[in-house]
Amino acid sequence: MRNATFLFLWLLYYLLFWEEGTGINLVLFGLLVSLSSKALQKQWKLRQGEWPYILSFFATAYAVMAYNSALGIFAFCIINFSYQSFLWGPKLSVLEHFSHGFIRIFNFQKALLPEPAYGPPSGRRAFAVLRLSILPLVIFGLFFALFRAGNPMFKEWTNDFTGLFTQLFEDFSWGLFWFMLLGFFILRSFFLRNKSWPLSFQPGDFIQRKPGSKKQKSFSSLALKREYRMALLVFLSLNILLLIVNVIDIRWYWFGFDMPSYFSLKEFLHEGVAYLIASLILAAAVVFYFFRRNLNFYPGNKSLKLLAQIWLIQNAVLSISVLLRTKYYIDFHGLAYGRILVLSILSIVLVGLFLLNRKLSEARNYSYVFRHVSLYSLLLIAGLSLWDMDSTIVRHNLSHGRINEIDVDNYLRLNSRVLPIIYANLDRIEEQINAHQSNDVRWIQYYDIEEFSRALDTRKEVFLKGEAKQSSWSWNWADAKSRKSLASL
Structure with a gap:
């Protein structure tokens, strides 16, 4: 059942994320993974210590939909890594669960599928051979490429082989291959049970006095x-x-x-x-x-x-x-x-x-400190994701008194949802660019408002073209609002 759920979610991963942005798809996928984990364990009641993950999950899900900021997406991903580790393991701290959730991506000692295969002996042997062959094949391919690059004679001898290999995979999408492989190992790590925990703090919160023997007293x-x-x-x-x-x-x-x-x-x-x-x-x-x-x-x-x-x-x-x-x-x-x-x-x-x-x-003990610091950090990053940080940065810097010290270049590095604000305040940005002329050292890239405006228009066109290619799975309120505002300019 776990393998069937895993393969279904892997197919869904392709349908939701291939050549897409982030929005409904990310929130929906995270929700389905969490519900699947709970269903497989038949554990629907909230466990002790689960509420911070639940609150952080919904806070960052809102941030993804409302702002689609890099911080919101990052926070949503690391909270899901930690939450899945919490669901499939014992009650540990946030720091332990995040570390284990990430480490399990690179755990190749267990079966490739989350649930061990119980087929006929021949099938199990073939599965074991496949699992053991992955690393040797990767190492062989790496050294093969190095020898071809460094030895002209070896390159000439192997041209026919590489030409045949290229023809066989001429229409093969390597981008899709690596995309699916990444999704495979990330999803696999969500459903693996841990028998050992590389990072594990001592149980309890208090130090216990250790009495010595009479001889050592x-x-x-x-x-x-x-x-x-x-x-x-x-x-x-x-x-x-x-x-x-x-x-x-x-x-x-x-x-x-x-x-x-x-x-x-x-x-x-x-x-x-x-x-x-x-x-x-x-x-x-x-x-x-x-x-x-x-x-x-x-x-x-x-x-x-x-x-x-x-x-x-x-x-x-x-x-x-x-x-x-x-x-x-x-x-x-x-x-x-x-x-x-x-x-x-x-x-x-x-x-x-x-x-x-x-x-x-x-x-x-030290475990008490790390447990509570990691819990605070989890809630902090979830809380920060609810803040429209990019809009705050733009508005604060546009109204800043030292106009010759504002990093004008940074306006174009912020999230696309602030582009309408930048267009509405080009006159203020022109003042800031002109004020930089009086500085002894010029450290901004744009020397006049025309150059800045051309870069801004390019950024707008790239954003609108990217939005036109994406389906409704990538919809989020921030990009939809920006697309509507920019299309009318």
């Missing part, structure tokens, strides 16, 4: 005391180091930041993000290492916990510094995807620091 106590002193020294030195950095940041640009003329805001922001991510990884690694076992229960460890909590607070202060850097960058250069991504990462960082603090105060 005195030795363990001495070792724990040494580890306590080492941890005390580490957190003390790290706090001093980060305090210096935070004092510099606060004095320099928390209050009355004045940017010098030679200053690069781009490097200023990117360096801040790099420092923040490195500091967070270091903070989490140090906390996880020293508070992994019995040090949580060491008598008189209040000073150590206090230093660790101060260390986390200082990382939060560093996050605020990066937030201010991002604000200055947006005030100067306007909005873009990368700057919104930085703000999203900052929110994940702050949630992570809060969870690390709870780990310290309540003797939680």
Whole structure:
């Protein structure tokens, strides 16, 4: 039954997506895959921990239909990968399920079909031979092509063979072949049962104290005391180091930041993000290492916990510094995807620091932190997909005060649904392009509004031609609205 469902969905994959865009087809396919998984398991009641996947599924499905943005499509796909892994496996965290859902695409050790074939022995042997032959054939083909490219004599000897091969496959659509092969392995991964989980966190949320034997009691106590002193020294030195950095940041640009003329805001922001991510990884690694076992229960460890909590607070202060850097960058250069991504990462960082603090105060384990951070990230990306980000970026940058610092080229990189807004504000874009003439360094591609308008018209024509080729399976509200507005121009 699972194989029959799989083959039906594989055929549907071809009918819905070959030479199509994204819209109704993507949402319908994701819904049918989820319903099929539930039907095969005869499990229609919501399981514990399933509601975040359900909410995220419908949120991203709405985003695909309403905005058809790259973020909405990406979010819908990764949520479905995670959800299918959740349906076919034990109750694990979002991070574990997403990792396993993706890894199973490349799982070639199991049968090619999700459900093992139970035919006659000869059929099973043929199936096994086919499965074992795939990798050797791929390797043979790779080296055959390399030897033909690097050895003229070998190329001459094999011309007849390659000519025959070319004639046999003259009308063969390799694009369709690779498209169907991709769909085969993606669908296959949705229906595979996992016997082992490569990424698996420890069960439970709390650290359990591990008592030593009577013979090791005195030795363990001495070792724990040494580890306590080492941890005390580490957190003390790290706090001093980060305090210096935070004092510099606060004095320099928390209050009355004045940017010098030679200053690069781009490097200023990117360096801040790099420092923040490195500091967070270091903070989490140090906390996880020293508070992994019995040090949580060491008598008189209040000073150590206090230093660790101060260390986390200082990382939060560093996050605020990066937030201010991002604000200055947006005030100067306007909005873009990368700057919104930085703000999203900052929110994940702050949630992570809060969870690390709870780990310290309540003797939680690392699994607790990763489970909740991954759950928050899932809900965050689903929530962001509901935001019409492209329209917000265009409107914000068109009304921006520093018209000589707006990336005019970026208007043409955004989703097609903003093209009508761009056409309606060409006079404002002309002002921004002309203002760039006064800059010492020209960093935009278009030098006048005529050149920009020609590129905009080309983008419009490509969009309308692409829409004309697609069927109603690719319909979504955003493209339909843009097509109607652009066709009237």
